[in-house]
Amino acid sequence: MEYDLIIAGGGPAGASAGRAAALRGLSTLLIEKSRFPRYKPCAGAVSERALASLDFEIPPSIREREIKGGRLFVRDQCFERTLDRRLGIIVSRSAFDEYLLGKAREAGLDVRMEERVLDFEESDDHVSVRTTAGAYRARFAVIAEGAQGTLKYRVRRRDAKDEFGICLVTEIEERNDIISARLPDIIEIHFDAVAMGYGWIFPHDGYYSVGIGSFASVAVKPKEVMGEFLRKHGFVSRSRIRGHLIPVGGITRTVASSRVLLCGDAAGFVDPLTGEGIAYAIRSGQIAAGVVADACAGGKKGSALARYPKLCRRDFGSNLFYALLSAKIIYNSPGTFYKVLSADTAAVDKYLETSIDRQQYRRYLRWLAPRLPRYLLTKKRAMAPPAT
Numbered sequence: 001m002e003y004d005l006i007i008a009g010g011g012p013a014g015a016s017a018g019r020a021a022a023l024r025g026l027s028t029l030l031i032e033k034s035r036f037p038r039y040k041p042c043a044g045a046v047s048e049r050a051l052a053s054l055d056f057e058i059p060p061s062i063r064e065r066e067i068k069g070g071r072l073f074v075r076d077q078c079f080e081r082t083l084d085r086r087l088g089i090i091v092s093r094s095a096f097d098e099y100l101l102g103k104a105r106e107a108g109l110d111v112r113m114e115e116r117v118l119d120f121e122e123s124d125d126h127v128s129v130r131t132t133a134g135a136y137r138a139r140f141a142v143i144a145e146g147a148q149g150t151l152k153y154r155v156r157r158r159d160a161k162d163e164f165g166i167c168l169v170t171e172i173e174e175r176n177d178i179i180s181a182r183l184p185d186i187i188e189i190h191f192d193a194v195a196m197g198y199g200w201i202f203p204h205d206g207y208y209s210v211g212i213g214s215f216a217s218v219a220v221k222p223k224e225v226m227g228e229f230l231r232k233h234g235f236v237s238r239s240r241i242r243g244h245l246i247p248v249g250g251i252t253r254t255v256a257s258s259r260v261l262l263c264g265d266a267a268g269f270v271d272p273l274t275g276e277g278i279a280y281a282i283r284s285g286q287i288a289a290g291v292v293a294d295a296c297a298g299g300k301k302g303s304a305l306a307r308y309p310k311l312c313r314r315d316f317g318s319n320l321f322y323a324l325l326s327a328k329i330i331y332n333s334p335g336t337f338y339k340v341l342s343a344d345t346a347a348v349d350k351y352l353e354t355s356i357d358r359q360q361y362r363r364y365l366r367w368l369a370p371r372l373p374r375y376l377l378t379k380k381r382a383m384a385p386p387a388t
């Protein structure tokens with residue numbers, strides 16, 4: 001049988017591509033190497049931006065926490081704000097990813113689990129896909145293998161060292177009442193934990209996600225930095241500390257060939273400031289499915305896929321661009337960031353609101369630009385007290 005579309009990888013990018021393709025009536029096969037539910041190293045924050053892209057609700061059983069604010073640490077100073085609106089939710093990726101894939105199956109996606117895509121070959125009118133269990137044919141393919149696979153290098157070059165980050169993450173078990181008292185509807189971000197990056201403490205159901213991440217090009221002894229971060233905050237990790245790569249840099253990579261599209265982390269669609277990738281994985285998967293559906297419907301040649309990078313740029317490219325600009329300012333000049341946050345609580349609120357929609361970074365920088373000279377000259381104000 002020849003499918004319209006084969007998808008490699010069942011994370012948010014693959015599942016979203018799969019659901020959108022099945023809803024458009026494409027015969028679609030998704031091949032996933034793991035058995036779900038599976039562990040995925042992640043802090044588990046799903047922004048409002050990401051939730052707004054879904055055509056279904058995430059049920060309460062998967063929403064472990066609702067996030068309305070943040071406690072930001074910059075130069076040992078704490079800036080804490082809780083807004084009157086939700087900024088996102090916290091999930092465990094094992095349950096969240098399984099739910100997304102379930103919604104894709106519900107739409108008619110064919111799924112094969114515990115089967116790894118080994119290779120693919122493009123020809124004029126189809127793609128041949130070889131897996132650990134056999135061989136398949138499709139008119140088009142989507143590679144949604146995440147940050148660590150190597151299939152994507154058939155479409156694009158490898159990242160240079162300043163184009164990806166390194167994260168270390170662990171889970172610290174704790175009673176929910178203690179977690180809620182420490183982090184009531186808020187997340188904690190420590191910009192002073194690591195150079196060109198940050199440490200995080202996010203509240204989950206029965207555990208904290210604790211981790212650090214920074215650009216690989218500047219990461220020095222990350223295991224020691226992580227150990228110090230855990231000690232400083234009174235955590236003893238009984239779970240494994242896992243390392244994972246994360247692409248950074250925005251929309252700069254080649255993400256389409258004549259019959260194959262890259263989505264999510266495989267395409268490098270991750271916010272270079274925060275490491276947020278779920279929103280962009282979902283959107284790029286959906287956009288890829290639309291492009292493939294149009295190509296199938298129009299009987300167009302593979303070159304129809306050339307629209308994909310343009311559509312991604314139009315949809316979320318400017319947000320990633322302005323996120324990169326923000327990352328450069330914040331990471332290269334933490335003193336400026338510190339002065340901005342110190343000058344006005346509205347500056348903290350506006351920063352936290354960058355998770356809300358797809359154009360929010362640009363709005364944030366536009367809001368900040370005329371105020372910046374005044375903020376840089378303002379003397380430090382008293383801030384919210386640090387966490388107890």
Ligand SMILES: Cc1cc2nc3c(=O)[nH]c(=O)nc-3n(C[C@H](O)[C@H](O)[C@H](O)COP(=O)(O)OP(=O)(O)OC[C@H]3O[C@@H](n4cnc5c(N)ncnc54)[C@H](O)[C@@H]3O)c2cc1C
Pocket residue numbers: 008009010011012013014031032033034040041042043044045046047115116117118144145146147149151167168169211244245246263264265266270275276277278279281
């Ligand atoms: C430590 C850490 C913390 C993070 N925290 C956040 C956060 O709080 N919020 C946020 O928005 N983003 C976060 N991210 C980023 C986020 O995890 C990714 O951007 C997101 O998972 C990308 O989704 P994806 O579908 O592209 O890839 P993935 O979620 O990695 O899914 C890829 C899937 O492909 C499968 N696969 C791989 N190779 C093959 C193959 N050859 N054949 C078949 N299947 C294959 C894998 O098993 C996996 O299931 C974090 C990343 C890290 C590393």
